[in-house]
Amino acid sequence: MESPLPPPEPPRYPSRTPSPAPSSQPSEELVDVYTRDVAYCLTKMRTSGNGLSEAEASERSAQHGKNEISEEEEESLVLQFLEKFTDPMVVLLLASACISLLMREFEDALSIILAVVIVSTVGFVQEYKSEKAVEALKEFIAHRCVVLRDGNQHDLLATELALGDVVVLGSGCRVPADLRLIEANDLNLNESLITGESHDVEKHTNPIDRETGWILAERKNMVCLGSTVTSGNGRGIVVSIGDNTELGKISKMLAKEEKKTPLQTSMDQFGKQLSVVSLVVIIVISLIGYLQGKPFLQMFNMAVSLVVAAIPEGLPIAVTVTLALGVTRMSTRNAIVRKLPAVEALGATNVICVDKTGTLTQNKMTVTHLYTSRHISVTSALEHSTDGAVTFTPEDGSADVSLAEDPHLRALIEAGVLCNNAQFSAPAGGAKKDLQLVGLPTEGALLSLALKSGVTDLRTISKRLSETPFDSNTKYMSVSCETAAGPVTVMKGAPEIVLDRCTTAFGGAPLNKAEILDVASGLARKALRVLALARGDGTDRTDGLTFIGLAGLIDPPRKGVREAIREARQAHVQVVMITGDGRETALAIAEQLGLPASPEAALSPYEMDQLTPKELQVRAPSVSVFYRMTPGHKLAIVNTFKANGNIVAMTGDGVNDAPALSKSDIGIAMGRGGSDVTKEASEIILVDNNFRTIVAAIEEGKAIFNNIKNFLHFQLTTSIAAMGLVALCSIVDLPLPLNPMQILWINIIMDGPPAQSLTFEARREETVRLPPRNPNASIVDVRTISKIVVSAFMMIVGTLWIFLSAIPEGAELKTMNVAPRLATTLAFTTFVLFQLMNAYNCRSLNVSIFKLGLFSNHYLLLTFAGSLFTQLLVVYVPFLQAIFQTAPLSLMQLLQCLGVSSSVVVVDELWKLLC
Numbered sequence: 053m054e055s056p057l058p059p060p061e062p063p064r065y066p067s068r069t070p071s072p073a074p075s076s077q078p079s080e081e082l083v084d085v086y087t088r089d090v091a092y093c094l095t096k097m098r099t100s101g102n103g104l105s106e107a108e109a110s111e112r113s114a115q116h117g118k119n120e121i122s123e124e125e126e127e128s129l130v131l132q133f134l135e136k137f138t139d140p141m142v143v144l145l146l147a148s149a150c151i152s153l154l155m156r157e158f159e160d161a162l163s164i165i166l167a168v169v170i171v172s173t174v175g176f177v178q179e180y181k182s183e184k185a186v187e188a189l190k191e192f193i194a195h196r197c198v199v200l201r202d203g204n205q206h207d208l209l210a211t212e213l214a215l216g217d218v219v220v221l222g223s224g225c226r227v228p229a230d231l232r233l234i235e236a237n238d239l240n241l242n243e244s245l246i247t248g249e250s251h252d253v254e255k256h257t258n259p260i261d262r263e264t265g266w267i268l269a270e271r272k273n274m275v276c277l278g279s280t281v282t283s284g285n286g287r288g289i290v291v292s293i294g295d296n297t298e299l300g301k302i303s304k305m306l307a308k309e310e311k312k313t314p315l316q317t318s319m320d321q322f323g324k325q326l327s328v329v330s331l332v333v334i335i336v337i338s339l340i341g342y343l344q345g346k347p348f349l350q351m352f353n354m355a356v357s358l359v360v361a362a363i364p365e366g367l368p369i370a371v372t373v374t375l376a377l378g379v380t381r382m383s384t385r386n387a388i389v390r391k392l393p394a395v396e397a398l399g400a401t402n403v404i405c406v407d408k409t410g411t412l413t414q415n416k417m418t419v420t421h422l423y424t425s426r427h428i429s430v431t432s433a434l435e436h437s438t439d440g441a442v443t444f445t446p447e448d449g450s451a452d453v454s455l456a457e458d459p460h461l462r463a464l465i466e467a468g469v470l471c472n473n474a475q476f477s478a479p480a481g482g483a484k485k486d487l488q489l490v491g492l493p494t495e496g497a498l499l500s501l502a503l504k505s506g507v508t509d510l511r512t513i514s515k516r517l518s519e520t521p522f523d524s525n526t527k528y529m530s531v532s533c534e535t536a537a538g539p540v541t542v543m544k545g546a547p548e549i550v551l552d553r554c555t556t557a558f559g560g561a562p563l564n565k566a567e568i569l570d571v572a573s574g575l576a577r578k579a580l581r582v583l584a585l586a587r588g589d590g591t592d593r594t595d596g597l598t599f600i601g602l603a604g605l606i607d608p609p610r611k612g613v614r615e616a617i618r619e620a621r622q623a624h625v626q627v628v629m630i631t632g633d634g635r636e637t638a639l640a641i642a643e644q645l646g647l648p649a650s651p652e653a654a655l656s657p658y659e660m661d662q663l664t665p666k667e668l669q670v671r672a673p674s675v676s677v678f679y680r681m682t683p684g685h686k687l688a689i690v691n692t693f694k695a696n697g698n699i700v701a702m703t704g705d706g707v708n709d710a711p712a713l714s715k716s717d718i719g720i721a722m723g724r725g726g727s728d729v730t731k732e733a734s735e736i737i738l739v740d741n742n743f744r745t746i747v748a749a750i751e752e753g754k755a756i757f758n759n760i761k762n763f764l765h766f767q768l769t770t771s772i773a774a775m776g777l778v779a780l781c782s783i784v785d786l787p788l789p790l791n792p793m794q795i796l797w798i799n800i801i802m803d804g805p806p807a808q809s810l811t812f813e814a815r816r817e818e819t820v821r822l823p824p825r826n827p828n829a830s831i832v833d834v835r836t837i838s839k840i841v842v843s844a845f846m847m848i849v850g851t852l853w854i855f856l857s858a859i860p861e862g863a864e865l866k867t868m869n870v871a872p873r874l875a876t877t878l879a880f881t882t883f884v885l886f887q888l889m890n891a892y893n894c895r896s897l898n899v900s901i902f903k904l905g906l907f908s909n910h911y912l913l914l915t916f917a918g919s920l921f922t923q924l925l926v927v928y929v930p931f932l933q934a935i936f937q938t939a940p941l942s943l944m945q946l947l948q949c950l951g952v953s954s955s956v957v958v959v960d961e962l963w964k965l966l967c
Contacts, residue, residue, distance in 0.1 A: 078265060085291050086265045086274055090234045090257055097289050099216035101234065103200030112214035119213040119229055119293040121300050133173075197228040200287070217290040227279045230297045231288025233257045238284035238521040240492065243269070246276045246298055247632050247682070252492055254522070255286065267657060268298060268682050269632050283473075283492065284521075302683050302711055322764075322831050333775075340783055371760055374811040378756045385748050386739040388723070394735035397718050399753025402624060402824040403698040404746060405689060405712070408631040408638075411703050411722065411743050412645055413607040417493035419501045421580060421604030423571055424460040424558065428453070432504055442505045455505060460558050462507070464601040467585040468498035469510050471531050471542040476500070494581065497605050510535070517591055528553075532591035541593035543586045547572040547602060550584035554599040563599055572602055579640030580604035614646045616744040624823040625750065626698075630678045630686060638679035648676040657685050668692050686712035699827050701746065703738075720746060754822060755815035761831060762810045766894040768832070769840045770887050773847035774798060777883075780848065789855040789879035793936050797926065798883060805919060806891040809911040813895055816904075836897060839963060843893065846959050847886040850952045855879035877927060877938040878949060884923050885953035888916050893960040900964055901957070 078086075085093055094100055104112070137146070149165050197210050198220040205220060210228035213219070219231055221239065233239070239255040247253075247269040256272055264270045275288060277297040294300050379389040409415050422428045427447040444453050444461060455462040474491030476499070489496040503509065515534040522529035528545025543550055547569060557563045572582045582604055586597040617627050629647060631638050635654055643649035654677040660668060672692045678685070686702075690712045693700045702709070702716035713719030713734050721734035722741045738745050774795060781788050790798070832840075858875035891912060892901045907913055926932045928940050941949070 082291070083262055083265065085232045086271050087259050087262050089259050093232050093289060093291075094234065097216040097232075097291065099218065099289060101200075101218065101287075102203035103218040104214065104216050105202050109201060109214040109217060112216060113212065116215055117294060118211045119290075120211055121297075122295055195226055195228065197225070198222075213290050213293060215290055215293060219288050219290060221275070221281050221286045221288065223281055223283050223285065225281050227275045227277055227281070229277050229290045230292035231275045232291045233273050233275065233286055233288045235288075236284070236286040238523070239281065239286040240283045241275055241279045242282050243276065243279045246278050252282050267680055269680065298683075325830070325832075333779075371763075374756055374759050374763070377811060378752050382736075382749055382752055385745055385752075386723075386742065387745050387749055388737040388739060389735070390737065391735045394718055397699065397753060398701065398736075398746075398750045399755070399757045400699045400825050400827045401701045401718060401750055401753070403626045403628065403693045403700045404620065405628045405630055405686075405693070405700060405702045405716070406743060406746075407704045407709055408629050408633070408641065409607065409705070411705075411738075411741055412609060412613050412629060413641070414610055415607060415741075417497040417581075417605050418608055419497050419603055419605050420608065421575060421578075421602075422461065422464060423568075423575075423602040423604075424458075424464055424600070425561070427571075428461065430501065432501065442501065455507065460601070463558060463587075464585060464603070465498075465502045465505055465507050466510060467542050467587055467600050468544065468603060469502045469507060470514070470533055470540075471529060471544045471585070472499055472511070474499045476503075494583065494605055498583075498603065530594070532593075538589065539591045541588050541591060541597070543593075543597060544583050547582055547584040550586050550597075551599060553595045554586050554597045555595075557599050558601070568599070568602070575602065575604040577636065577640065578604070578606075579637045579644070580606050609641070609644055610742060610744075613743045614644070616747045617646050620747050620750070623750070623821060626673070626676075628676055628678065628689070628693075630681050630689065632681060633679055635679055638677050642677045653677055654679060656680055657682060660685055660688065665692070665695070669696050672696065683709070683711055687715055690716045697828070699824065703743075703746070705741070750824075751815065754819055754825075755813075757825065758819050759811050759813050761836065762813065762894045762896070763807050764832060765836055765840060765897070766807050766810060766891055769843045769847070769890055769894070770798070772840060773844040773851075773886070774883070776844060777848050777851055780852070789851060789876055790883065791876060791937055794876070794880045794938075797936065798880075798887070805915045806888060806912065809909065809915040810891065810894060812911040813909055816896075816899075818899070835967075838967075839897065839960075842963060843890055843956055843960060846956045847883065847890070850886060850955055851879050851883045854882045854949065854952050873937055873939040874941075877941060878945060880936075880938065881923060881927060881941065881946070882949040882953055884919070885949055886956055888919055889953050889957050890960075891916070893957060898964055900961055902961075 084096065088096070146165075195210055196207055197213070199206050199208050199213065200218040200220060213229050217229075218234070219228060221227070221231075227241070233255055234257060236255045236257050240252040241255060243253050253269070253272065255275060258273060260271065260273055268276075274291075277299045292298075292300075295304065382389055406412055418432075419430050422430055422444070429445045429447055430442065431445065432442040444455075444458075446453060453461065455465070472491075472495045474489060474495035476496070477488055477490055499509075510533075513536070517532040517534055517539065519532075520526075520528075520530045522545065526545075527549045528543055530541060530543040532539060532541045543553065551563075551565045551568060554563055554565075568584075572584070575582045582602055584602055585600045587600060588597040620627050627647060629638070629642055629645070631641075633641070635656065639649045639651070639654055642653070647653075653675055655671070655675045656678075657680055660678075663671060668688070669692055672689070673696070678689055681689070686704075686709060690700050690702055694715075694717070699718075700716045701718040701720055702712050703720040703722070704710070704713050705722035713721065718736065719734035720736045720738060723737050723739040736749065774790070778788060778790065778795070780786075855875050855878060858878045859872060892906070895901060895904055895909065895912070926936050927938050933939065
């Protein structure tokens with residue numbers, strides 16, 4: 053009988069549950085599995101190498117449930133749609149619409165309700181298919197697997213697995229649950245979706261120590277749900293199912309929570325501020341009228357009408373249109389925006405957490421360095437193909453060499469082909485550029501180099517006699533082949549292992565093992581994976597071999613990424629690389645990418661777990677490399693940066709990245725090779741997986757926010773000027789310079805098109821180079837408010853002056869019920885021209901319109917011309933004169949209106965120059 057378990061080992065780190073990454077720590081039950089041998093695990097799980105009986109499996113399934121990841125109940129589509137009407141700005145607009153209905157201002161009410169419905173519908177449609185990450189996770193279980201029951205193999209649905217079942221694994225199969233391996237024969241798995249590791253991982257059945265197993269990627273005697281077997285075979289005991297698997301834990305991290313972008317937060321804040329200001333205006337105007345002896349209800353109704361007119365009901369539509377235009381522009385730059393506000397939020401992003409593999413690097417192992425008796429740099433096309441130029445450049449300064457003139461180099465490449473099991477296959481109807489690798493990435497890189505160098509695939513013209521597969525213990529692979537020159541043995545593997553089996557160098561030269569190992573160490577420090585190759589005459593040779601050379605392989609950085617990182621950092625955006633690689637490799641790649649690569653700039657999971665949340669917040673700004681990260685740690689990294697007040701964008705492609713993407717402000721998924729889970733948890737999908745696209749999206753986000761701010765600047769200026777003009781005249785007992793129909797025309801017709809044209813303003817260099825904006829800052833800052841006040845004051849004074857100058861001398865203003873039609877027409881036209889002139893001012897808060905170019909915004913130019921034309925129709929067409937109570941103006945009067953209204957441009961240009 054198995055002896056009782058020893059007491060648990062004291063934890064290496066503090067016993068408290070570390071807040072930064074709670075899910076990263078394995079349970080004691082799991083530790084008990086991976087730290088013990090196979091016999092103990094079989095006993096613990098009450099099973100055997102022949103598996104469970106059918107009766108026992110049924111009983112356990114009834115007790116523990118099916119192998120399914122639970123799913124949250126979805127909110128109904130109706131409720132999802134109605135939630136769009138809970139936005140503070142929308143609530144304010146709906147309230148103003150209700151007041152308009154009560155006051156029988158049906159046109160105002162209809163326009164406001166229509167705007168709200170359009171905006172809410174667009175937002176609902178855009179986000180209809182979002183936040184379905186848990187459903188996508190379930191797809192990983194919806195498959196069949198081979199299980200041993202009573203010693204016989206059965207083909208079962210993965211959902212029918214029970215704890216203690218023995219699963220049979222083979223090449224190409226997907227792991228159906230979390231398993232403890234009890235048999236592994238040259239077993240390699242792709243675990244990138246779970247751990248983030250870009251390389252295949254070789255598995256074994258040996259126990260591993262407690263601390264090594266702390267990192268998910270290091271549990272070499274276990275396999276996780278969602279992984280795929282790339283080669284070899286084996287068997288494993290089911291130790292976790294459904295929600296208790298590593299994939300299930302990731303699912304729990306994806307609990308839905310509403311997250312708002314900085315723009316949405318700013319708009320909410322603005323809506324609340326506008327509500328407060330509106331209430332104050334109503335109280336003040338009502339109180340002043342009451343003190344003047346006017347009927348309180350009359351003054352109250354007038355105050356409410358002014359507030360309704362002042363609310364920029366076109367703002368939600370403008371925001372939606374601006375974001376939609378940004379989405380369209382981003383689609384041409386290989387970015388699909390799934391949620392409208394996300395494209396603007398990138399403009400406020402000041403931290404980008406980037407998953408290394410596939411985003412910063414190309415996710416393709418490539419031979420970049422060869423060593424024969426000298427160092428040779430290799431330059432070639434990086435995609436998997438059988439053709440393409442390859443350049444071999446000696447690092448001693450001599451000219452490029454060819455295989456024809458360097459037999460040593462040819463022998464090294466040929467050895468990489470013979471000792472190789474990789475193949476390239478094209479999908480049906482696919483071209484050479486679409487070739488897909490079948491086999492290990494390292495072997496694929498050696499084969500690709502050979503084929504593109506013009507070396508024949510020697511495996512097709514020779515017969516393989518035997519093979520010793522690569523094993524983590526022996527650390528080499530060897531094959532014996534019958535070639536045209538006779539039988540030969542070729543070996544590749546770790547340099548120190550292969551060298552121990554060699555006695556001579558190529559061509560019979562003396563073998564300097566110390567020198568070669570020193571070369572191998574130097575290549576490893578450059579983030580290269582180093583393989584040594586040797587050969588010998590005869591079959592099954594394991595010693596007395598001839599050393600041929602070394603091959604250095606790397607997953608290279610993407611073209612242009614270093615420059616993009618530099619641009620991001622110049623714009624005060626912190627770029628953080630997150631990787632599953634080891635420390636030395638991660639720092640070497642960081643240095644190649646232009647990121648800080650000092651030892652202090654790197655942080656491991658162990659170090660994170662030793663820090664309190666507050667300590668991690670202090671440390672995080674100085675860290676550029678997080679290595680050996682688990683899903684829980686990635687989530688903790690995002691939470692830490694957010695706790696520091698940052699707007700965080702997170703990229704990823706694997707299932708292990710989904711929780712961090714979901715929690716970040718902007719989740720960015722990879723379009724090529726990215727999991728469905730990650731895409732559903734994201735706001736933006738990069739079609740080309742390129743980091744440069746993220747930098748371009750940040751620039752686009754800054755331009756979008758700038759255009760929205762300009763729009764708001766324009767509409768608030770017009771609204772405040774109209775409200776101030778009417779309020780001032782009412783308070784001092786002057787006849788109103790604008791009648792209700794003219795106010796409606798200004799508020800809906802003349803205010804809308806010019807404002808919307810500002811959303812088409814082109815992106816400017818000075819805008820995109822600005823640091824990320826403060827997400828907590830109001831969308832209408834002090835500088836914008838002061839500019840709005842100055843412009844509104846000019847519009848009020850100019851309109852009132854031209855109105856009063858048109859009233860006949862000696863007229864008693866206070867007893868005048870209705871102002872002369874000519875005077876109101878002059879005031880009406882002047883105010884409209886003020887609007888159009890101010891639209892040009894609002895193109896930029898700081899830059900002169902003459903520097904921007906009067907004709908550079910074609911949409912504004914067309915809007916100006918169209919609005920001016922329709923205003924002239926209102927003034928001169930008889931049936932419109934009757935509706936709007938206007939009178940025809942002379943040419944001199946029109947020029948007078950134009951001259952007065954142009955003053956707003958003069959003042960604004962002086963303001964930009966002096967302030």
